[in-house]
Amino acid sequence: MRDWTAIAAALAPVEVIDDPMLVKKRSRDFFWFSPILNEQLKRRFGDLVAVPKTREELAHCLAVANAHDLPVTLRGGGTGNYGQAVPLLGGLIVQTTAMNRVLEIGEGFVRVEAGALMVDINNALRPRGWELAMFPSTQDIATIGGFVAGGSAGIGSLASGALREPGNIRQLRALSVEAVPQEHVFDAEDALQIHHAWGLNGAITEVTLRTVPARDCVGCMATFDSYADCYAAGYALATAQGLSPKLCSAVEARIVGYFPKLEGHLRQGRHLLVSLLPSSDLDDYRALMQAQGGHVDLTLTEEQRQAAGLPHVFEFAYNHTTLQVLKSDRTATYQQIGVPDASDVDSIVRLEQALGDDVWQHHEFARLNGTVVSFSLPIVWFTTEARLREIDAICESRGFPVYDAHCFHVEGGGLKNADYRHLAWKKRMDPKGLLNPGKSRVWDDIRHLEPDEIDALAGRTP
Numbered sequence: 524m525r526d527w528t529a530i531a532a533a534l535a536p537v538e539v540i541d542d543p544m545l546v547k548k549r550s551r552d553f554f555w556f557s558p559i560l561n562e563q564l565k566r567r568f569g570d571l572v573a574v575p576k577t578r579e580e581l582a583h584c585l586a587v588a589n590a591h592d593l594p595v596t597l598r599g600g601g602t603g604n605y606g607q608a609v610p611l612l613g614g615l616i617v618q619t620t621a622m623n624r625v626l627e628i629g630e631g632f633v634r635v636e637a638g639a640l641m642v643d644i645n646n647a648l649r650p651r652g653w654e655l656a657m658f659p660s661t662q663d664i665a666t667i668g669g670f671v672a673g674g675s676a677g678i679g680s681l682a683s684g685a686l687r688e689p690g691n692i693r694q695l696r697a698l699s700v701e702a703v704p705q706e707h708v709f710d711a712e713d714a715l716q717i718h719h720a721w722g723l724n725g726a727i728t729e730v731t732l733r734t735v736p737a738r739d740c741v742g743c744m745a746t747f748d749s750y751a752d753c754y755a756a757g758y759a760l761a762t763a764q765g766l767s768p769k770l771c772s773a774v775e776a777r778i779v780g781y782f783p784k785l786e787g788h789l790r791q792g793r794h795l796l797v798s799l800l801p802s803s804d805l806d807d808y809r810a811l812m813q814a815q816g817g818h819v820d821l822t823l824t825e826e827q828r829q830a831a832g833l834p835h836v837f838e839f840a841y842n843h844t845t846l847q848v849l850k851s852d853r854t855a856t857y858q859q860i861g862v863p864d865a866s867d868v869d870s871i872v873r874l875e876q877a878l879g880d881d882v883w884q885h886h887e888f889a890r891l892n893g894t895v896v897s898f899s900l901p902i903v904w905f906t907t908e909a910r911l912r913e914i915d916a917i918c919e920s921r922g923f924p925v926y927d928a929h930c931f932h933v934e935g936g937g938l939k940n941a942d943y944r945h946l947a948w949k950k951r952m953d954p955k956g957l958l959n960p961g962k963s964r965v966w967d968d969i970r971h972l973e974p975d976e977i978d979a980l981a982g983r984t985p
């Protein structure tokens with residue numbers, strides 16, 4: 524048994540939270556979107572929360588963890604979906620939200636502390652004419668460090684690609700877990716050694732990201748009689764020459780029925796295309812929607828949105844779509860499914876027919892390496908894990924890859940395979956393996972190797 528009172532004392536002057544209810548709350552993220560993860564993770568709690576205010580305080584937390592061999596889980600806003608921020612083996616939770624300063628705004632970049640909320644960064648950028656190149660739909664409560672460590676894309680990715688694409692992350696700084704934690708600087712492509720590693724291989728202190736010129740955007744909602752038409756209109760908008768949408772999401776009518784805040788604003792029972800685009804694109808957007816057989820139900824500038832008391836359009840996109848359904852019915856869940864050819868509407872219709880009534884369609888359009896892609900985040904009405912895996916198998920057999928949203932290993936979802944570059948850096952930055960233990964399926968098998976030997980495994984499938 525560890526003496527947590529002594530550990531809290533050793534952490535001084537860092538603020539700690541030891542109230543058991545609060546520690547339990549800080550041990551959770553949005554894993555409950557998955558009934559499978561909910562069963563696996565709902566009883567996993569940390570022992571103590573530290574809330575450092577500076578990089579020096581964060582370094583002190585890591586030094587104390589190293590001295591006492593404590594598992595350490597970094598936590599930003601705790602909005603991850605796969606239990607990324609759940610302390611599987613208990614221990615110390617380090618919440619970064621008090622390290623939240625915007626340090627520098629320059630031509631096309633912003634440098635911030637890792638615990639800054641993305642909404643605050645955008646609010647600091649806009650008066651200077653900039654905004655983040657992309658942000659998740661959770662921007663109001665999620666941190667930039669959590670996005671870089673746990674996220675992948677978001678609003679803006681239709682223009683700027685995924686977070687991992689060259690130029691989007693300009694620099695990351697991260698602390699090691701050692702007797703005297705060292706700060707390492709990862710520039711440009713090297714930032715990928717730390718990006719999306721779920722806090723396994725270093726505690727990110729500072730992030731420098733690409734910004735883009737801020738534009739007055741209009742949130743748009745168009746409705747369609749069939750999902751095929753809605754999806755096709757989404758693809759047409761995403762690929763239209765001369766238009767610059769930041770968001771384009773197709774949502775089938777049965778899901779839209781779970782959006783009470785939009786009641787009275789949309790034609791009833793129709794499939795919905797949600798978009799965010801510069802106001803200068805509005806006329807062309809209207810013409811395109813009409814040509815695609817759609818009806819533009821709602822267009823809102825930011826001022827109009829606020830006056831109408833409506834949520835941001837992106838709260839009906841990405842995983843907020845699932846959240847809207849879960850607010851009414853906890854038997855809903857979702858899956859993450861790639862689309863092999865975004866232009867092939869027929870294959871999407873055929874897959875929908877093969878899947879049956881317990882899978883409701885929702886697609887996001889984004890740009891990957893310059894090409895418009897789509898991926899699906901459908902609502903799945905959960906009955907059993909066997910049925911979920913049957914759905915996965917139907918998708919995979921038709922060439923639609925599944926990036927499992929119901930797995931708490933970093934190798935399970937987006938990555939699919941082990942990222943040995945991440946793990947080589949884990950060996951360098953966290954030789955005792957204290958950071959977020961249990962989240963890598965392969966770490967225990969390779970932790971005895973030297974970093975260069977782990978690097979050499981890259982390219983091999985575990």
Ligand SMILES: Cc1cc2nc3c(=O)[nH]c(=O)nc-3n(C[C@H](O)[C@H](O)[C@H](O)COP(=O)(O)OP(=O)(O)OC[C@H]3O[C@@H](n4cnc5c(N)ncnc54)[C@H](O)[C@@H]3O)c2cc1C
Pocket residue numbers: 552553596597598599600601602603604607608619637638658659660661664665666667668669670671672673674675676677678720721722723725726727728841842843846959
């Ligand atoms: C409704 C909903 C919608 C979402 N939409 C999107 C979306 O559009 N795009 C998207 O990519 N994701 C999305 N997500 C997932 C998540 O919200 C984002 O990835 C978010 O950016 C995570 O930030 P956070 O501060 O909440 O991170 P947390 O959940 O606190 O942490 C995420 C991971 O990062 C690690 N971490 C946190 N801070 C640090 C640090 N300083 N150093 C090292 N590791 C750290 C944690 O240990 C954890 O493994 C969504 C989730 C929900 C519930």
